[in-house]
Amino acid sequence: MRALIIFFCLLISGLSLTAQTEKTEDSLKIRSIYDMSLLNGKSYEWLDHLSNEIGGRLSGSFNAQKAVEYTKAELEKLGLNKVWLQPVMVPKWTRGEREFAYVQTGPGETRNVNITALGGSIATPDGGTKAKVIEVQGIEQLAEYGRENIEGKIVFYNRPMRADLIQTFESYGGCVDQRYSGAEEAAKYGAAGVIVRSMNLRLDDFPHTGSMSYGDTPVEDRIPAAAISTNDAEYLSSILKIQEDLELYFKLNCEQHEDVQSYNVIGEITGSQYPEEIMVVGGHLDSWDLGDGAHDDGAGVVQSMEVLRLMKELNYKPKRTIRVVLFMNEENGLRGGNKYAEVAESKNENHIFALESDAGGFTPRGFQFTAEDTQFARILSWKHLFKPYLIHYFELGGSGADIGPLKGNGTVLAGLRPDSQRYFDYHHASNDTFEHVNKRELELGAATMTSLIYLIDKYGLKNISTSKVERPD
């Protein structure tokens, strides 16, 4: 009996020694990933080029094509196994001349309003649109007012983002229907146009663009749609209280064109043991046109490229295939994400994991996942490895728009979750520029993503039940 006890003790200590060694190996590997990213990172330099040499990269634009060529060329320098372009047709919408708007505060008295067309909007008539304004707190209020109060007027959606929510993406989610569907709904009541309070928690002068849709509104019934700055929304709301018949003028010069050819940019390190198990890491290459798209989503693009670069630099040879995908057209169509999933399905590819960074280049806090419970449990078992890097947020509940179409196939999806407090200060506005991205924060994000990919590559994500024995890899 005593011999047996000793045997078990030895066995257990042997096992825990192995576990300890693994743990130390993982800690050291992750430390080396962070070191490389912070001391010899390339993400910031890439972002500088994307932002300052190329600039805003709206789908179908010359800049978007330049970004395709630049990132492909940079990926080709990394010594990956494959780099290629995946063709995808994308919508092309152009803003035209800068928009202009004012409120008529009295005879001959006007005050300019900071305005920007929403992506996908039609132009106003040549002479602009001038009409009375009706303020609403959301789409649901249209029915209350009815056609008699709305027809011929400009509907002003002014429900602000909720400041009491801690996660600003939640506040955004609770407001963005006004921007996306506001024109479609207001058109049903005969509105002459819509203006939306910018999706911004801060009071400032930047109008924030973003996508909108007319749904199945017939072409002849479509009305122009634009966003005004939060300061202007506050002003307009207050002056409407004392001057109900105030008129607002706005002029949009945008245009929808035929779809044009574009590309997802893809690079791959082919797995040494399980090449058929594919892990995707990506961001979207297109951006809005007002700023240079540094946070949305230049940051995600260069961080994803950096994941593969760090693997190569650290001479790590993944067992599984790691693919960086720079998606085209997230902002106004999601064509790149859909195309990638479609091709993957047609080739019967096995995507075990996909990670997107599309929430800005701010200090990373963790990840959100779409996964089975047992898979999530395995991921959670790695959480302690991230503690030295102040990465603490591992939650179920979401990932990223571009990788969403992969969901049907049991792929575990994840989204990097940086600190979100300032994201909507810049989102889709002319101040989404390079100087608002901090080098260290960007690099910490890239290292955090690389560390997760490293662990998944090493331990896999087989959807095992906890009672079964794991595959030894």
Next chain:
Amino acid sequence: MRALIIFFCLLISGLSLTAQTEKTEDSLKIRSIYDMSLLNGKSYEWLDHLSNEIGGRLSGSFNAQKAVEYTKAELEKLGLNKVWLQPVMVPKWTRGEREFAYVQTGPGETRNVNITALGGSIATPDGGTKAKVIEVQGIEQLAEYGRENIEGKIVFYNRPMRADLIQTFESYGGCVDQRYSGAEEAAKYGAAGVIVRSMNLRLDDFPHTGSMSYGDTPVEDRIPAAAISTNDAEYLSSILKIQEDLELYFKLNCEQHEDVQSYNVIGEITGSQYPEEIMVVGGHLDSWDLGDGAHDDGAGVVQSMEVLRLMKELNYKPKRTIRVVLFMNEENGLRGGNKYAEVAESKNENHIFALESDAGGFTPRGFQFTAEDTQFARILSWKHLFKPYLIHYFELGGSGADIGPLKGNGTVLAGLRPDSQRYFDYHHASNDTFEHVNKRELELGAATMTSLIYLIDKYGLKNISTSKVERPD
């Protein structure tokens, strides 16, 4: 036996029901604190005034006095039990005319260098100081070079902050001896002056000031000390490699004066049950003079004031005494912190807890504590209450400079720990200004501090051993 088991079961479920109710009550209270701070906060408006109406608040300056009067007046509006000024004599150092520096790159060829005098430095001679430059990576290298290589030269301390450390305050701690003691040490080798690479992880053009000391260097041996921007440090280092006999010119116009009268500003809500148990929350009212001191430490000042305001607004009547202390002279003397502790001791006051916010108005991540293990264990038992607010960092190891002098008396000390990645981009430089503080991040910090104070007020911090029964409050 069965009856006994049932009895115990009922007892346990009764206890856990009470615990559950307590927990829910705490959750709700904390939610109301965050709501009030984010929806009806006052901290940002106060910071606007401190930064934009008053500006930089160097000890002994007119602005520092204005800040004393302003914050006292604002505290008096809150309906606290007491508001008072605590006199303290502070050093007065003035910068004088703006500094100027250049390197002589060739005959008649110069390049300007962004420079700022270190706080406490003497001026250069009237005509400035012009001398050859010797670059070192730290104080320890002076002995290597010896007097023969240093005498008559300007010592250029250029060891950068380590980019691989995740906590930037650690990087700062590993570098700041060059700034603080560099002149004292170089004077021993007959140097003509010292310039220090700014304590900044980012490459930019801002020189960062900060305190320095001559130790016991005799007045006649003291040499002028200044900081240059990181970009200029990089430039200077690279040109020195090819032009070893390069000369640098710099001119400082600063002056040390007699000590002057100043004040800590103090306000208090007197505890209803244990008024003798005092909890302090504070930041420092003085700042450097280059920017407006919005992050360092306007943020901590207004957050601390907000703690008491939120308590009043939420109609919370603390059992213990809560005192806001706005310390004077943290930056170049710590006279306010020392004075406060000295008076507290002389009055035999019982400070059970002190919390300082002096790490910038960035997104709060948690706290660091100086506490006994059992006290820390109790604090850790509250950690889950902060999870909805993404507050995850509860560690032993430090607090704040101003409350440090309270340490001897068994007071539990804590420091708010905001995200530190961008702190040194602004620290002690002319870009430490209001527009670089985000309203939400500031307000989240104030709410986080208030929540901790609420819990300590409610449950106390008696240094109990886990085997003893807790005091019922």
